[in-house]
Amino acid sequence: MGEPPTLAYLPSAHRYLASVQDPGVGGDWFDVIPLGGRRTGVVIGDVMGRGLEAAAVMGQLRAASHALARTGATPSGLMTSLDAFVGDLAGQLVTCLYLVLDQDACEVTVCSAGHPPVVVLPPGGPPGRLRAPVGVPLGVNDPGGGGVPFEEVTLPLPPGSVLALYTDGLVEQPGTDIEARIDVLARTAGAALKGARADPKVLDRAADRLISALITAPADHDDDVTLLLLGVPGPHGPDPDH
Template sequence: MASVEALRGTAGKQELFRGLVESAQDAILIKTLDGRITFWNGAAQRLYGYGASEVVGRHIGLLIPPDLKDEEAELLERIGRGERIEHYETRRATSDGRVLDVDVSLWPIRNRRGTISAACSTTRDITGRKKAERELAELYAQQRHIALALRLMGTSEQIPGARAATRYLPSTQGQGVGGDWLDLIDLGAGRVGVIIGDVMGRGLDAAVVMGQLRSAARALALAGTPPCELIQTLDTFTRGLPEQFVTCTYLEADPAQGEVTACSAGHLPVWLVAPDATVSALPVPTGIPLGVGGVPHQEVRLPLRAGTTLVLYTDGLVETPYSDIDAQLDLLTTTLAKVFAGAEGLEDAADQIMHAILPDTAAYSDDVTLLLVGFPTALLDTATADLAGEASSVPEGRHFLLRTLRTWGLATLADTALLLASELLTNAVCHARGPLTLRVWYSPRELGVEVTDRSTTPRPRARIADDAEESGRGLMLVEALADAWGTRAETVGKTVWFTLLTASVHTAATALTG
């Protein structure tokens, strides 16, 4: 009697188990180790479209897409070794030819002797989830492409008289590309504008703000805006943007004068690497980030030794969740000294710096930007004459310029240079306040002529003069005959300059002497 009750109890448990399996939401099937299906629940029928009578006794290959046949053999082999396989994502075919993305869990079934004789699997349709993941990945990729395009828009030019190496690594998290930007700007007259900035955050929003600031900064720099005024203008611009935190540093380097003018808005320090690999910080007041307002930014003018390299970067290079920022800055300065003691050019130096600060990692939580800018190892030839603010200064300046050009072997440029210099000097005498300074400089690439006055009147602009006007044509001549010209504000007064290319002069001289 007891044995009958035991059998009834066992049968009841089996019926309960079968009921639970049949009511399960996941497809459940059992298969032998050679892949023959021995059990098939109702959810499996709803998922695959086959009834139990159609599949029991048939091989599991019925459900496997052709390109995954080898996968099933590998899974059964792992089950035969006693492995349990959790949440294995793969694909399975249905009776009507559709291919589903599925999540499969498998585990071995042992007989009474403990030997593995079969495998049980539960399968869940994740086609909708995988589609959503793909669409999200495509959206991220699209936004990343747009953000990267905004960052690369107007790629920095190569500046005559300056060498540069840049490195940029977009974040590997989220939408990747963020708000880091850098720019090198040919300001003319041998001067170079250098800017680096960081809009906090990542993705399209940060990249759009970055693109706006980069374009605005370049336009202001090309218009001759001094560093402090440029930063203050960007500060005003940024205040109109919602919840933006932006740091930025702008420098104007004048290798011929041997000086650099700089202004910082809360950005990390700029490092100077001397020709002997000595590293020091450019002593620029840090200031407050753009958009904060209330505190004026400070501009400083500092010496720039020949052969110096400027090192600029964003916080992604030196900030990590696991290290102190001061320790990382110390590591950077130590690395710079070591690298520049033996690097073969700026590109090699940039590679070594990146490897030393961010060794052997492909994951970056923030954008990483590095900019190295080097200047010639020798100053340009220069000559300067101080002149009174009166009419006699025009012929005096012409004579000084002619003697200088003959000394430098540039007499072939004399006619054009003298004509344009006369126009600049005449404008300064007529419309500005003396005394005047005539500065001439020379490089293998170009000749520069600059006239500085002490006037605070607006900087001159080329315009089309009316037929009845006797003046107004001087700057049109400069516009037509100079290779480049422009104006810039000084601490007191302004400078108007033009340049003429000298490469053709050297080519002709070489041909005559050759």
């Protein structure tokens, strides 16, 4: 899926682990898209299934979502457009989440199509989840129209927060409760980042700790895993235009 850009005003770290069933070929993707100033689009998605077909659909969706974000599409508008695209592909089901970070306004706007919730770690506070509406996965609505609309919500985001975005391969395991596993993710991230400034090195170490805590048997893990950590310094960080 290529390397996203490194943005001086938005420290990040990411990890990708391929399924042992189809190593190197999967349907997970994410992208970080500069939108001008300190506004940034972030998309993460998961095409159900594995193999070359899932990878091909992922590539198309990544390109489409990047182009839509660069046109200034709102999160709900972008999700509606992607839903129409997936609806034309027989038998495809995709979870996806798109958010727009506005570091000058200290807020985030998010829209989810059946994707696991973003974990947020505010400075000085306990980790939790971004309380955003969760729509149906892409490809569920009737391509002819009349489906469930995608909702977006804008929430405050204190400077110094860290966001954790991920695909379900990180938190789903047979015989476990996914909600409890998301709680483990949040607690582990909180412990890894407690009292630390979220620079790239700190985020990188935290990403390793999260993978180790949640993927206890990597040689047997049968789903792709994607993890993205973002540090959000706020309006007074480095100038994105220099």
